[in-house]
Amino acid sequence: MFHLEISPELELRLLTEGHSQLLFELIERNRAYLRGWLPWVDGARTLDNTRRLIRASLRQHARNEGMNVGIWYHNQLVGVVSYNYIDHVRRFTELGYWLDEAHQGNGIMTTVCRAMTNDAFGRLKLDRVEIRCAVTNQRSRAIPERLGYTIDGTSAQLDWTSDHYIETVVYSMSATQWQLQEANTAHDSANRRRRQL
Template sequence: MFFRTITDEIQLGILTVQNAQELFSLIDASRGYLRQWLPWVDGTKSPDDSREFIERSLHQFSSNNGFQAGIWYKAQIVGVIGFHAMDWNNRRTSIGYWLGEQFQGRGIMTTACRAMVDIAFREYKLNRVEIRAAVENTKSRAIPERLGFLKEGVCRQAEWLYDHFVDHVIYSMLSEDW
């Protein structure tokens, strides 16, 4: 299984079904905050829903199609980051992430995202990594901007978010620029 220590306080690791309750509790504690930008929050109603997500993630990992990693801060799960899918033919992927509300503003996600980009380029030998975020989601957009990603443009009405469409900003990083 994948487990990586990033700093003395931050680790990334493949989620297991034993993490389902802890993951659900984190989502539930940040439900209103996460719901602003993540369309799956209302569908996560119990630890069983978190377990199903983890099982799909484990299948993704075993199929060599990327992975979803829990983010641990001071031995507590605080969020998730992962590769959506691997496009091995074109050597590219995209990264998605979320962090519990109470853990914002500590540099955790920037550190985790930097590690994921390193994994994409150094270990998986990919050429391109994308990050997409809603135009108004300034906290999520700050991550690729901080890491030096290039803003490529805006996809209009890219995602249905409960009762409206949101536009997405597309950021990219190429291995030669990393």
């Protein structure tokens, strides 16, 4: 069962049926704004629908083809991050995410996506992680940009939301680029610590 403690206040746990009520309440609180960006929101109109979505994602997880993970901040469910699919042949995945509106602006999702990128390249041994964002979704785009992902291109008909296509920008990170970046970050912080001594 996937469980990752990123810090004492921030944890990731695989979503299971027991989380249906909590997840449904969180979606209800954020429905109006999520609807603008995420195509599945209208499919989670009731507790029962939400439970069905969790069951489907658990079946996907059992096949090792993706997973939906709850984000717990100070022991409260505040959002979801997912591997929307995992392609083991071409060794890549796509990250998806959303966060309770009241918990935005604190770097939670950037920290979570860093941990998931590490997980994809470490535990899952994939070669590439993609993040797709609506071109106009600046908050979402800021996440791969903060993490050093690069833009592969844009597409007018790759993604759909509510009732229309949205123009999408595709970001990606390779395992090699990530390792290099992480090594440079570790090197820079070691140098900073040395200078402070």
